Amino acid sequence: MKNIAIADVRNFVLMGHTGSGKTALTDAFMFKMGMNDRLGSSDDGSSISDWDDDEKERKISILAKPFDGTFKTKGGKTTRMVFIDTPGYADFYGQVVAASAVADAGLVVIDAASGIQVGTNRGWRRCEDLNLPRGIVITGLDKDNTNFEETLQAIQDVWGSRCVPVVLPTADGGVCDVLSSADVPADVAERVEELKGSLVESAAETDDALIEKYLGGESLTAEEISNGLKGAVNAGLLVPVFVVMAKKDMGVDELLDGISRLFPSPCEREAKDADGEVVDCKPEAPMIAKVWRSVNDPFVGQLTFLRIYGGTLKSDSEILNVTEDQKERYGSVYLIRGKKQEGIEEAHAGDIVAIAKLKHTAINDTLGAMGSKRQMPAIAFPNPVMSYAVTAKTQGDEDKLGTALTRIADDDPTLSVVRNTETHEMIMSGMGDVHLDVTVKRLKRAHVEVNLSTPKVAYKETVTSMGEGHYKHKKQSGGRGQYGEVYLRVEPKQPDEEEWFVNNIVGGSIPSGFIPAIQKGLHSGMAKGAVAGYPVNNVKISVYDGSYHDVDSSEIAFKIAGERAMREGMRNAKPVLLEPIMTVKVMVPEHFMGDITGDLNHKRGRILGMGAEDGMQVITAEVPQAEMFQYCSQLRSMTGGRGSFEMEQARYETVPANVAQKIIAAAEKEKEDEE
Ligand SMILES: Nc1nc2c(ncn2[C@@H]2O[C@H](COP(=O)(O)OP(=O)(O)OP(=O)(O)O)[C@@H](O)[C@H]2O)c(=O)[nH]1
Ligand SMILES: [Mg+2]
Numbered sequence: 028m029k030n031i032a033i034a035d036v037r038n039f040v041l042m043g044h045t046g047s048g049k050t051a052l053t054d055a056f057m058f059k060m061g062m063n064d065r066l067g068s069s070d071d072g073s074s075i076s077d078w079d080d081d082e083k084e085r086k087i088s089i090l091a092k093p094f095d096g097t098f099k100t101k102g103g104k105t106t107r108m109v110f111i112d113t114p115g116y117a118d119f120y121g122q123v124v125a126a127s128a129v130a131d132a133g134l135v136v137i138d139a140a141s142g143i144q145v146g147t148n149r150g151w152r153r154c155e156d157l158n159l160p161r162g163i164v165i166t167g168l169d170k171d172n173t174n175f176e177e178t179l180q181a182i183q184d185v186w187g188s189r190c191v192p193v194v195l196p197t198a199d200g201g202v203c204d205v206l207s208s209a210d211v212p213a214d215v216a217e218r219v220e221e222l223k224g225s226l227v228e229s230a231a232e233t234d235d236a237l238i239e240k241y242l243g244g245e246s247l248t249a250e251e252i253s254n255g256l257k258g259a260v261n262a263g264l265l266v267p268v269f270v271v272m273a274k275k276d277m278g279v280d281e282l283l284d285g286i287s288r289l290f291p292s293p294c295e296r297e298a299k300d301a302d303g304e305v306v307d308c309k310p311e312a313p314m315i316a317k318v319w320r321s322v323n324d325p326f327v328g329q330l331t332f333l334r335i336y337g338g339t340l341k342s343d344s345e346i347l348n349v350t351e352d353q354k355e356r357y358g359s360v361y362l363i364r365g366k367k368q369e370g371i372e373e374a375h376a377g378d379i380v381a382i383a384k385l386k387h388t389a390i391n392d393t394l395g396a397m398g399s400k401r402q403m404p405a406i407a408f409p410n411p412v413m414s415y416a417v418t419a420k421t422q423g424d425e426d427k428l429g430t431a432l433t434r435i436a437d438d439d440p441t442l443s444v445v446r447n448t449e450t451h452e453m454i455m456s457g458m459g460d461v462h463l464d465v466t467v468k469r470l471k472r473a474h475v476e477v478n479l480s481t482p483k484v485a486y487k488e489t490v491t492s493m494g495e496g497h498y499k500h501k502k503q504s505g506g507r508g509q510y511g512e513v514y515l516r517v518e519p520k521q522p523d524e525e526e527w528f529v530n531n532i533v534g535g536s537i538p539s540g541f542i543p544a545i546q547k548g549l550h551s552g553m554a555k556g557a558v559a560g561y562p563v564n565n566v567k568i569s570v571y572d573g574s575y576h577d578v579d580s581s582e583i584a585f586k587i588a589g590e591r592a593m594r595e596g597m598r599n600a601k602p603v604l605l606e607p608i609m610t611v612k613v614m615v616p617e618h619f620m621g622d623i624t625g626d627l628n629h630k631r632g633r634i635l636g637m638g639a640e641d642g643m644q645v646i647t648a649e650v651p652q653a654e655m656f657q658y659c660s661q662l663r664s665m666t667g668g669r670g671s672f673e674m675e676q677a678r679y680e681t682v683p684a685n686v687a688q689k690i691i692a693a694a695e696k697e698k699e700d701e702e
Contacts, residue, residue: 031107033377034292038109040126043136044146045115048166048273050076050088052136053112055273059283060096060108062364075365076112081465088114089465091122091320093379095362098283101207106287109379115146117668118462121408121441127153128406129319129334129379132290133161139173142181145668152641160260160291163268164282168196169275179268192222193267194281202270202278229265230255253288261291293377298336301402306336310375314338314396317403321390321438327368331388332381336403338396341373349402350392357382390440408440410673411456413659415463415479424475431473435466442466449485449562459659484653486561486690487605487679493518496596500588510576511584513545517596520567531571538575544582545570548589557597559604559694568593604687605679607652614643615670622665630654649677
């Protein structure tokens, strides 16, 4: 790879709906470029890309995987192709987010038999967000009931006339390159001429001098057309449409040729650091790279995947993790070909490579030359939308579970693992059932078997009026007795009040030395709750009277008296339960609006607003968390996978009395079961 100039490198990401043929294309590319001696297939487990156990079992891609090869174009130029195969399945969208953040172009794959699908739209929107130059590949034209022109029309209806075919299918089952085919079959001759005209126009439009020449009736040279088209693709004015039948090796050459001619090189797309400064894309510039993926490889150990934006990364050296301010040592620099790695001496700006055995480096960290302070912007990953409480099947495996799960989450930016300090559960959150199921399988391979359950809601208790509480703790058992009596008032704490505890004892009815013991009792009572066993929040407690005994009073006696008086006070102060309320943003096609709002109302939700965004309807609502644990699956089944949602906690609110009764009854039953 050493002798391939950066101008001849193409980094791109394959994206599209699940089953559209991205992995089949990956296998075809690698076979075509001589990087695999046979044409692999995900159908029989021989794919160069879908090799993971879960991928083979489910016959879908799960991880984003880079591949590296060289292709000799028709013009005799050697281009280095670095591309990333991504999963189309919604649960693994985080992989698409990471891969697209480090690519210079996107290749959106569409199966002609299915047309534009949810996953196609997701990929397209990601390209739009990143301003990523892109092309479209139509696959599946060998399937029954498919029609190229109809599929193209559907594409142009949605994304406009900037989507122009550069390859056409021919009547004999082959393909024809619009711009460079020497031998145009008769059935497409007319269409080729028409398309050539519109492509030349697109090329001319990127450059004032060219458009003058073109309008003046002069013909443009092949090089002018080529450069003009590349400029148009880079500016998003042209989206070339290709045709491939990967399994029949039809259109693969034309596609790679087109990518070489039309997609930008790493230097033609400006990269900016976190401060918005342009990064100098030269091998001699200071080294700067971003970590977009990491994986624990069974043979190599921890592998960290980088995109280098500037400078040179030599093997067997030291670098700085700028984000963590930590020095790191590493051995080889690797080119990645799916499962295989090839060690190389050095990598340069524009390269997507991996290094092994970094100790302090995680996804989104910036690596740089020693002493460097410059950072690349972080990739914004989607927030997890589905959670389960997770426990080890075997008692005593809890520590092992924590370690194994954290390790998996380190390499998976859309998996979060937190211990809820209120419910004391370990909560695993991800992008959907399949994502979490895959995680459970990975845990099993790490020898930890787990049970999943719906997480507990972290309810809280509080009061809505003032209540009196009193308890006299008096015990005479053999020798020294126990004595302590406390009178107190419980009331709501106002937002401007700082102190939750007020000592209103006058005349020494309780000696001040026992006050801390009473406070301890109140703390313990507040943690246990008085209504349904949930922690007490936002109350003010004033201790105003009591009595003591010279000999029998003790700290423990006052602690018990405080706790019990507080429980009585709470019950007299019109207690209520509070529950977490989530702000939920649901995005669906318009005709689902009625079903979605009806369902949200049924979930005790409050609709805050509706509007349109990117051709989708967006509903914002506030819904109790207790109603949302299954929403990810429910929304998918209501919308056939076309809906998506985001949510975050907004605040706590009072649980309505009818719902609270059920929660209290459940808490009482749980307590009885424990006893
Ligand atoms: N007939 C036909 N089948 C194809 C074509 N391309 C892919 N397939 C088949 O379609 C199925 C799905 O292909 P994949 O390449 O695994 O799809 P993918 O886009 O990688 O799917 P995900 O990894 O789930 O996102 C496989 O059975 C392929 O053999 C094509 O052009 N024609
Ligand atoms: Mg795939």
